[in-house]
Amino acid sequence: MDTIYNLKFLTLLTRFSVCFLGCSLIYYTYRYWIRGERYTKDAESPDKVAIVTGASKGIGKEVAYGLAKRGLHVIMACYDMKSGLQTQDEIIKKTGNTNVKCMHLDLSSFKSIRSFADEFLNSGSRLDILINNANVFHMKRRLTENHIEKNIAINYFGHFLLTLLLIKRMSQTVPTRVINVTNWVHRCVEIDPTDLLNQRQFCGFMAYARSTLANVFFTLALTERIENTGITCNCIHPGISLTSVIDRQSSESTWFQPKLLAKFLSNILCKSDRACADTIIFAAIDISVQNLSGIYLSDCQIGQPGANVNNRNIAEWLWKKSEEITGETLCDLPNNFKFLKKIIKSFDELMHGRERDKTTAILQKNLNTHVESYTAVAVAAVTGEKEKQRTAHFYQVHQRSARSNMNTSKLSGVLNFARKWIQGGQFYSNVRIDGKVVIVTGCNTGIGRETVLDLAGRGAHIHMACRDYKRCEITRQEIIAKTGNHNVFNRELDLSSMDSIRKFVAKFLQEEKRLDILINNAGVMAMPKALTKDGFEMQLGVNHLGHFLLTNLLLDILKSSAPSRIIVLSSLAHKYGEINRNDLNSEKSYNKYNAYSQSKLSNILFTQELAKRLKGTGVTVNCVHPGIVKTDLGRHLVHSYIKKLIDPFTYYFFKTAKSGAQTSIRLAVDPELDKVTGQYFADCRMQKVAASARKNNNDAEWLWQASEKMTRLSSHTHPV
Incomplete structure (x- = not known):
């Protein structure tokens, strides 16, 4: 048994x-x-800025984490600031990326959306990626403060308004991407023009589904309107994830009770939030979809939307109705394609021999890649005649965008090459200058800021000499936080005032016993006529006379600290300048461009003459052309409306402030340049100055004597 x-x-x-x-x-x-398909690639350009709505939890949290982990600057736009700040701290701790910031955004309030957009735009930050992720699923009918049903107000109208408010900023740093998160349930409903706001009858599921369908229509309508602008717009089905929905519904509906059982079943039957986030991250950063617009993505692949997106009339009606409800219309965006066709011709003339062949090969490769992408879309669209008819509208929109992007794709290689080329020489050495005392003028923004940031990272003891004490203090704190170097000091210096210069020097000599590096960085450019406090024309006064006096007052301590270095920032504009002996101070006539060029030529002549006078002292002096750099320096150069027109193209054809600082940094720290003096550098290499700075040495001596008299230098100290 x-x-x-x-x-x-x-x-x-x-x-x-x-x-x-x-x-x-x-x-x-x-x-x-x-x-589904997982996405594990790193970002091609980790310095990009992304806004993610609804990022305090769920899929949005995982998207923010995934982007931060890849090095992007992430703005978390959250309704619940307490939860958002906790998530922000958690992401920073996990990724080590401190460029994660939580900002308040209530998508149910048009006032809050406009306030968020104003705060972001006023910050001056670029915007490369806008991810419209936030969504709600309310089973009970609820109204916003604008008297709109919450499902469609938050999921659709809020993101519609936010996108229109931010898209102008996105057009300034193309290529950029708009990503609208939708859901497969959009297939189950139709848009009812007679009851868009769900006023006659309400079903929570149907209201949510209509809001997701509205996002697909929004993607298609926006794609048509942004052709040739360098902005793309795609919609994403991330997958089925109920975790955040359960959290919202547990307190208002018995449908999700008991909560623990619902969570258990969702963990078994649904995607994790991290898996859902992968398709959104793929659409945000993957290079293969950079030039694709108007497509529907699911599981990191191009998918098919529902047959109910065919109706073009509904898409147009919904767009106009949305503009009416939100009170916002799409601004005029620059058509980048016409401009880029001229660019490719000019770069074609610049490239010769192997470099030209190499660039052509890159363009051809990009072109072939996109041909394959569009062919795949076409195959997916014609899986059957009936299916082809059902999806005709969606793919017609995509193919129209594809044809446009096919033309621009062959330009993207040239533009990327152009951007790398325009950045010029870079200084990659890790040489340390621990304990060396440095003065940098005009360093609260732009090239000066990047110079201080780099030198602080090398251990220098830095005095930031700036006119605006408050802005300088903000920059100083940022630099200390990034480098961990607390030997960075904020000192007030107004180069348009001889009295301020003398006070700065007196205070410095009380605080320090040595000076190893002096970087005369500050400057003004092409500004309307103005006078310094001492009656000098502003550009001559700040760019030349101010630094002339500052340098001479510091020469004794520089000599006693030898070997030491002086770096003077000039400009390529010196080649257009001439020293006007009859009207050096522009009292008889004034042209802002001539005055600027004269001041930059003065910088070079000052460098040459000072190098002669300092021979044998151990103090070297060289001047720098930083390049054409996108900074605040050129704010007076052109009218504001022209500046707005050229802003989108500065990304490709202007140096960054960091690249502009490279030559100054090399001259300050490179041991190979210990004994090099009286030279002119650009792109980290020694260059020839213009003929006007070479042919007549009498100008340099005459300018020195004139500068001594104007600054009353001889009455305060013994000049060299």
């Missing part, structure tokens, strides 16, 4: 084990399938 019972027990155990193993295999196979 015992043997029989043992056999029965073993049989039951075997059956149970087989059943358990079979169920486990089915479960893990299902989990692998439901998880």
Whole structure:
């Protein structure tokens, strides 16, 4: 009997084990399938700025984490600031990326959306990626302060308004991307023009589904309107994830009760938030979709929307109705394609021999890649005649965008090459200058800021000499936070005032016993006529006379600290300048461009003359052309409306402030330049100055004597 019972027990155990193993295999196979395609690539350009709405939890939180982990600057736009700040701190701790910021945004309030947009735009930050992720799923009918049903107000109208308010900024740093998060349930409904706001009858599921369909229509309508601007717009189905929905519904509906059981079932049957976030991250940063617009993505692949997106009339009606409800219209965006065709011609003339062949090969490769992408879309669209007809509108929009992007794709290689080329020489050495005392003038923004940031990272002891004490203090704190170097000091210096210069020097000499590096960085450019406090023309006064006096007052401490260095920032504009001996101070006539060029030529002549006078002292002096850099220096150069026109193209054809600082940094720290003096540098290399700075040495001596008289230098100290 015992043997029989043992056999029965073993049989039951075997059956149970087989059943358990079979169920486990089915479960893990299902989990692998439901998880979908994972995205693990790093970002091509980690310095980009992304806004993610609804990023305090759920999919939005995982998107923010995924982007921060890849080095992007992430703005978390959250309704619940307490939860958002906790998530922000958690992401910073996990990724080590401190460029994560939480800002308040209530998508149910048009006032809050406009306030968020104003705050972001006033910050001056660029915007490369806008991810309209936030969504709600309310089973009960609720109204916003604008008297709109909450599902469609938050999921659609809020993002519609936000996108229109920010898209102008996005057009300034193309290529940029708008990503609208939708859901597969958009297939289950139609847009009812007679009841868009769900006023006559309400069903929570249907209201949510209509809001997701509205996002697909929004993507298609926006795609048509932003052709040739360098901005793309795509919609995403991230997958089915109920975790955040359960949290919202547990307090207002018995449908999700009990909460723990619902969460347990969702963990078994649905995607994780991290898996859902992968398709959004793919659409945000992957290079393969950079030039694709108006497409529907799911599981990191191009998918098909529902047949109900065919109706072009509904898409146009919805756009106009949305403009009416939100009170916002799409601004005029620059058509970058016409401009870029001229660019490719000019770069074609610049490239010769192997470099030209190499660039052509890159363009051809990009072109072939996009041909394959568009072919894949076409194959997916014609899986059957009936299916082709159902999706005709969606792919017609995509193909029209594709044709436009095919033309621009062959330009993207040239533009990327142009941007790298325009950045010029870079200084990659890790040489340290621990303990060396440095003065940098005009360093609260732009090239000066980047110079201080780099030198602080090398251990220097830095005095930031700035006119605006408050702005300088903000920059100083940022630099200390980034470098961990607390030997960075904020000192007030107004180069348009001789009295301020003398006070600065007196205070410095009380505080320090040595000076190793003086960087005369501050400057003004092409400004309307104005006079300094001492009655000098502003550009001559700040760019030349101010630094002339400052340098001479510091010469004794520089000599006693030898070997030491002086770096003077000039400009390529010196080649257009001439020293006007009859009207150096522009009292008889004034042209802002001539005055600027004269001041930059003065910088070079000052450098040459000072190098002669300092020969044998161990103090070197050289001047720098930083390049054409996108900074605040050129704010007076052109009218504001022209500046707005050229702003989108400065990304490709202007240096960054960091690149502009490279030559100054090399001259300040490179041991190879210890004994190089009286030279002119650009792109980290020694260059020839213009003929006007070479042919007449009498100008340099005459300018020195004139500068001594104007600054009353001889009455305060013995000049060299």
